[in-house]
Amino acid sequence: MAYLCVKDLSLGYDGKAILSNLDFTVNEGDYLCIVGENGSGKTTLMKTLLHLQQPISGTITFGDGLSSNEIGYLPQQTLVQRDFPASVAEIVLSGCQARLKNRFFYSREEKKLAEENMERMRISDLSDKCYRELSGGQQQRVLLARALCAARKILLLDEPVTGLDPRVSAELYGLINDLNRQGITIIMISHDISAAVRYASHILHIGSKIYFGTKEDYLKTSLGQYFLQAQEVSNG
Amino acid sequence: MDKLFVYLQYPFVRYALIVGVLIALCSSLLGVTLVLKRFSFIGDGLSHVAFGAMAVAGVLNLSNEMIVVLPVTVICAILLLRTGNDTKIKGDAAIAMISVGALAFGYLLMNIFSTSANVSGDVCSTLFGSTSILTLSRWEVWLCVVLSLAVAAIFILFYNRIFAVTFDENFSRAAGVNADRYNLLIAVITAVIIVLAMNLVGSLLISALVIFPALSAMRIYGSFRSVTICSAILSVVSALGGILVSIAFGTPVGSTIVAADALVFGICWLIGSLKK
Numbered sequence: 025m026a027y028l029c030v031k032d033l034s035l036g037y038d039g040k041a042i043l044s045n046l047d048f049t050v051n052e053g054d055y056l057c058i059v060g061e062n063g064s065g066k067t068t069l070m071k072t073l074l075h076l077q078q079p080i081s082g083t084i085t086f087g088d089g090l091s092s093n094e095i096g097y098l099p100q101q102t103l104v105q106r107d108f109p110a111s112v113a114e115i116v117l118s119g120c121q122a123r124l125k126n127r128f129f130y131s132r133e134e135k136k137l138a139e140e141n142m143e144r145m146r147i148s149d150l151s152d153k154c155y156r157e158l159s160g161g162q163q164q165r166v167l168l169a170r171a172l173c174a175a176r177k178i179l180l181l182d183e184p185v186t187g188l189d190p191r192v193s194a195e196l197y198g199l200i201n202d203l204n205r206q207g208i209t210i211i212m213i214s215h216d217i218s219a220a221v222r223y224a225s226h227i228l229h230i231g232s233k234i235y236f237g238t239k240e241d242y243l244k245t246s247l248g249q250y251f252l253q254a255q256e257v258s259n260g
Numbered sequence: 261m262d263k264l265f266v267y268l269q270y271p272f273v274r275y276a277l278i279v280g281v282l283i284a285l286c287s288s289l290l291g292v293t294l295v296l297k298r299f300s301f302i303g304d305g306l307s308h309v310a311f312g313a314m315a316v317a318g319v320l321n322l323s324n325e326m327i328v329v330l331p332v333t334v335i336c337a338i339l340l341l342r343t344g345n346d347t348k349i350k351g352d353a354a355i356a357m358i359s360v361g362a363l364a365f366g367y368l369l370m371n372i373f374s375t376s377a378n379v380s381g382d383v384c385s386t387l388f389g390s391t392s393i394l395t396l397s398r399w400e401v402w403l404c405v406v407l408s409l410a411v412a413a414i415f416i417l418f419y420n421r422i423f424a425v426t427f428d429e430n431f432s433r434a435a436g437v438n439a440d441r442y443n444l445l446i447a448v449i450t451a452v453i454i455v456l457a458m459n460l461v462g463s464l465l466i467s468a469l470v471i472f473p474a475l476s477a478m479r480i481y482g483s484f485r486s487v488t489i490c491s492a493i494l495s496v497v498s499a500l501g502g503i504l505v506s507i508a509f510g511t512p513v514g515s516t517i518v519a520a521d522a523l524v525f526g527i528c529w530l531i532g533s534l535k536k
Contacts, residue, residue: 097434102428108427108484109478109482109483110423110483111483111485114483115427117420118420119435122437128417130420152483
């Protein structure tokens with residue numbers, strides 16, 4: 025049984041499908057990259073997987089001891105967050121919110137979990153700093169630490185390197201890769217196909233053509249070759 | 261100074277101080293969330309709704325206006341905050357529409373069915389709260405105390421969840437938290453505070469109580485907890501100062517409090533600029 029099994033999924037807005045016949049599975053320890061052009065429905069797919077949006081048809085099944093809200097989510101930054109007065113520690117701790125259940129305040133264990141995850145993302149020294157004063161890369165690490173508080177097994181990342189410079193992007197990719205090696209399953213939406221083929225174990229390509237398979241197989245397809253070349257050309 | 265102690269012996273002055281401090285405290289607590297959610301104007305919109313409802317209550321000749329005003333305002337708050345994300349009429353337009361509409365209907369009703377000789381005086385005191393805080397009855401004071409303490413208690417108990425939902429609603433939803441429930445909670449307590457605050461500063465100036473302390477505190481501090489605490493303190497200090505000044509110098513209560521809030525904002529802005 026896989027962590028996540030998607031069968032014949034159609035998704036879109038207001039009953040209009042923008043993507044249909046989607047089939048894929050995610051197993052423990054996988055590193056899946058979802059690639060595709062702008063507007064192909066990557067973020068919609070992500071939202072559907074997180075139950076923020078209802079699918080039009082098809083099923084998403086969670087298995088292997090994973091329940092639907094045990095997914096850590098790294099969203100794209102919103103406008104509100106850019107000038108939000110909150111300290112790093114407060115944001116990371118808010119990752120534990122689902123653990124509160126019927127309690128009002130965070131327990132000592134939850135605070136410890138937040139500290140551990142800050143340590144893991146190497147942001148412990150920033151814990152009292154204000155989020156809006158951090159650099160883009162540091163902000164992403166804060167949100168990653170928060171996602172880790174919410175989930176131990178699987179992370180969904182939505183365009184994590186958008187707006188970051190190449191060196192910081194590489195650092196962040198390294199960090200995500202480390203997490204994957206520690207056994208955390210990764211699903212990542214990315215524009216950056218060269219990084220996708222470098223780190224991912226599986227690729228889901230969506231758009232007018234849909235492809236799902238291991239990275240090695242993807243590279244052999246004409247679709248993969250075409251996109252890799254297109255990106256190389258555009259990067260000069 | 262002596263004059264002040266003389267005044268403090270009057271019960272209506274003590275009532276005004278108690279009520280003023282409590283309302284200032286509550287409005288500043290929620291202000292941080294409302295400003296950050298880009299709902300700064302909701303105070304204004306809802307207070308106009310409350311104004312309209314008050315006019316209706318006046319026409320119906322109800323002895324106790326709260327029975328109409330509070331539920332109507334709560335319902336409008338729920339509708340407004342719900343439309344935040346994806347509706348045909350966007351948040352700011354919806355607020356503007358409801359608030360101006362309610363204001364117009366309220367004034368219209370008050371004029372057509374006027375029961376008192378001085379309609380414009382009545383309207384003016386509802387809009388600017390000129391003297392109503394100094395004429396509170398014992399019953400109104402108790403209602404105000406109970407409701408504000410309830411709002412403060414709810415805010416403290418749900419502090420962690422309100423923070424989480426304000427910072428990142430989608431993350432909360434993804435984690436399986438019922439974010440709608442907390443948005444509803446925020447909407448309801450916002451409405452309660454606004455109805456209470458109408459006595460203090462009148463319906464035109466309520467936004468000031470909600471946004472000034474939050475903005476002042478955000479100039480200085482960088483964590484949610486310190487911003488919340490700081491804005492509560494600033495708000496209470498401004499309200500106390502404003503009420504005392506207005507009693508001593510005979511200025512209108514509402515606008516004096518708001519002027520004090522604006523002054524505090526100026527000072528905080530300076531401190532914030534110097535810190536950088």
